[in-house]
Amino acid sequence: MSAPTHDPLTLSLSVNGETHDVRVPARKLLSDVLRDDLGLTGTHVGCEHGVCGACTVLIDGRPARACLTFAAQMEGHEVTTVEAMGRPDALSALQQALHEEHGLQCGFCTPGIVVTFEHYLRENPDPTAEEVRNVLSGNLCRCTGYQNIVAAVLKAAARMRGEAA
Amino acid sequence: MKPAPFTYHRPASLAEALALLRTHGPAAKPIAGGQSLGPMLNMRLARPGHLIDLNDLIELDRVRVKEDMLEIGALTRHHRLANAPEVQRSLPLLGAAAASIGHYAIRQRGTIGGSLAHADPAAQLPLIAVTLGATLVISGPAGTREVAAADFLQSIMTVDLRDGELITALRFPLPVGDLWAFEAFSRRHGDFALVSVALSFARDAEGKIDALRLGLGGVDTVPLRLPEIEARAQGRLADEDTIRDLAAATAAAIAPEDSAKVPAVYRRELAETLVIRAFQSALTREEGA
Numbered sequence: 001m002s003a004p005t006h007d008p009l010t011l012s013l014s015v016n017g018e019t020h021d022v023r024v025p026a027r028k029l030l031s032d033v034l035r036d037d038l039g040l041t042g043t044h045v046g047c048e049h050g051v052c053g054a055c056t057v058l059i060d061g062r063p064a065r066a067c068l069t070f071a072a073q074m075e076g077h078e079v080t081t082v083e084a085m086g087r088p089d090a091l092s093a094l095q096q097a098l099h100e101e102h103g104l105q106c107g108f109c110t111p112g113i114v115v116t117f118e119h120y121l122r123e124n125p126d127p128t129a130e131e132v133r134n135v136l137s138g139n140l141c142r143c144t145g146y147q148n149i150v151a152a153v154l155k156a157a158a159r160m161r162g163e164a165a
Numbered sequence: 166m167k168p169a170p171f172t173y174h175r176p177a178s179l180a181e182a183l184a185l186l187r188t189h190g191p192a193a194k195p196i197a198g199g200q201s202l203g204p205m206l207n208m209r210l211a212r213p214g215h216l217i218d219l220n221d222l223i224e225l226d227r228v229r230v231k232e233d234m235l236e237i238g239a240l241t242r243h244h245r246l247a248n249a250p251e252v253q254r255s256l257p258l259l260g261a262a263a264a265s266i267g268h269y270a271i272r273q274r275g276t277i278g279g280s281l282a283h284a285d286p287a288a289q290l291p292l293i294a295v296t297l298g299a300t301l302v303i304s305g306p307a308g309t310r311e312v313a314a315a316d317f318l319q320s321i322m323t324v325d326l327r328d329g330e331l332i333t334a335l336r337f338p339l340p341v342g343d344l345w346a347f348e349a350f351s352r353r354h355g356d357f358a359l360v361s362v363a364l365s366f367a368r369d370a371e372g373k374i375d376a377l378r379l380g381l382g383g384v385d386t387v388p389l390r391l392p393e394i395e396a397r398a399q400g401r402l403a404d405e406d407t408i409r410d411l412a413a414a415t416a417a418a419i420a421p422e423d424s425a426k427v428p429a430v431y432r433r434e435l436a437e438t439l440v441i442r443a444f445q446s447a448l449t450r451e452e453g454a
Binding site: 025116135137138 | 166167168169170171172173175199200203204206207208216218220244267268269270271273274354355
């Protein structure tokens with residue numbers, strides 16, 4: 001596909017299975033387009049240089065920083081945000097476990113953590129606590145609620161494997 | 166923090182990407198994973214007029230073993246590198262180093278070509294490339310050329326990449342010794358290491374060290390390979406005395422920068438400790454295998 005090179009660009013983005021047409025500057029970050037143009041404010045914006053992990057989304061099913069990605073790059077790719085991962089009346093196993101284990105305090109980092117681990121638990125359904133901590137190191141929780149987050153991820157993993165937990 | 170305006174290009178082929186780079190010259194910047202360039206754009210440390218997005222050049226996302234080399238396409242992501250069976254079989258040191266880059270989400274996007282082009286002196290892949298004598302394949306207006314990683318990396322974030330040129334692949338010579346270790350120390354998990362050590366060697370029937378390769382990151386403006394330490398190790402038993410001697414000699418051979426945050430003596434002692442640890446983990450892994 002050859003590039004549209006005029007600013008602003010008209011883009012067709014596939015987000016959570018729906019197609020959205022937007023007109024945005026080439027330099028607009030995916031995180032900002034999701035929030036400002038599509039109203040999907042579950043993707044949080046923290047550090048804007050890839051450190052904090054609050055803006056993590058899935059690109060073609062794999063975790064990625066929306067703040068290090070331009071919306072223009074996403075044409076032809078599938079973006080999945082936290083909005084697709086459970087609803088208040090039907091939480092995902094991971095969200096339910098985060099709720100039960102008090103795996104969040106202020107909740108700002110939670111969407112990035114949910115997105116990261118919804119993917120990771122499919123890749124590794126039976127992680128050790130150490131493996132969970134390793135992956136969690138990519139998501140900063142400024143309330144430092146890590147113990148409970150680790151407990152919640154392990155609990156969700158056990159439930160997703162069909163074990164009582 | 167928002168990037169300065171740029172014109173976005175999305176070439177569909179290597180030829181198209183090279184044409185765009187040639188047309189726009191120094192105003193153009195290629196972007197692949199964007200895990201290092203993204204922050205620089207956001208903080209406006211980089212303000213290219215043209216961004217050339219390489220992500221559609223899927224022919225550059227490849228891992229393949231030829232008889233005497235492992236060839237990695239420049240667009241190969243760290244996560245794939247860390248998990249590719251070809252890498253695990255023929256160059257597990259490379260896989261282990263790739264698995265330790267940044268964080269999980271960063272590894273899904275970041276590419277080997279980007280890491281080499283960015284040339285952070287503490288980064289994993291430049292260190293492994295220098296230690297194992299890898300060669301970069303570079304395409305540009307004058308055709309294709311190959312350059313040794315040690316020559317390509319010139320200084321901090323400074324590389325032998327001319328206008329209009331693009332890294333297309335990295336080639337690692339095979340085979341290398343079957344004992345290996347990658348050891349790094351950083352203050353916080355996922356940060357760039359203060360010092361990192363890459364080690365590869367073989368042992369003969371008597372347990373003597375053969376074909377040692379030793380590289381250090383974070384102790385100079387580029388990753389260093391230490392041939393004098395490699396020569397010092399040749400033919401010696403891999404026992405505790407030898408390991409301690411080689412580690413001490415390594416510490417004496419480097420001249421890290423002195424700074425208030427990280428004094429030179431600290432990096433030197435860290436290098437010594439990490440060399441010992443690298444030998445120990447290589448030998449322990451052998452016993453466990």
